[in-house]
Amino acid sequence: MTGWLIFVGLALIVAGLLWRFGRLPKGGIELVAATLFLAVAGYAWQGSPGLSGKPTPAPETAKVPDSAFALERDKLLAQVGSDADVLSAADAFHRQGLNLYAVGIIKGALEKRPNSADLWVGLGNAMVVHGGGLMSPAAELAFQRAAAIAPDHPGPPFFMGLAYAQAGQLDRAEAVWRDLLDRAPANASWRPELEQRLIEIERLKAQMAQ
Secondary structure (H helix, E strand, C coil): CHHHHHHHHHHHHHHHHHHHHCCCCCCHHHHHHHHHHHHHHHHHHHCCCCCCCCCCCCCCCCCCCCCHHHHHHHHHCCCCCHHHHHHHHHHHHHHCCCHHHHHHHHHHHHHHCCCCHHHHHHHHHHHHHHCCCCCCHHHHHHHHHHHHHCCCCCHHHHHHHHHHHHCCCHHHHHHHHHHHHHHCCCCCCCHHHHHHHHHHHHHHHHHHHC
8 A cells, every 4th residue: 555655645745846857748648647657557557555665675687707817916016097997897797797898998999099008918817717728829819919019028928827727737837937037027016916826827837747
């Protein structure tokens, strides 16, 4: 009964507002009345006016954990600026499982800034995530494009090696990372982490060989 009272009350309010402020043309009152009548009939047919009202529970959305790229990105890539904003938006899409949207937003940014090494690295990662962790030729090409744009930038080879490692291609990951380590300055802030990752790869390869 409460549902009916609320619905009829709202219908009367709408009719009054339209009559007072709507500047309806001749015959408009009859049209509004017919429309409201149909709305009431539809509510009676498909609604549940006899049930007591209760709030609708919020839908449960299972979020995907952050990718390794998202967790490590701030250590080697820019943390502020347009490129960082785009990569953060892509990370947000990944967390919702919308991987194609992540790829799309980075591609759109690359149309405006095709020489951004950070965006090419992000595109490579987005393609790896979309491919279920596999390093596709397109993802590999994106990482290579980033390295060609910024050959002295540690980000492209580091994240390319990370993608190889996640895909189970440990030999390729080790080769990329060792080359990066050979070129790394002795005081580079990311050097100890890179050395640790190479130790982990050696340990994993030894376990697989046993």
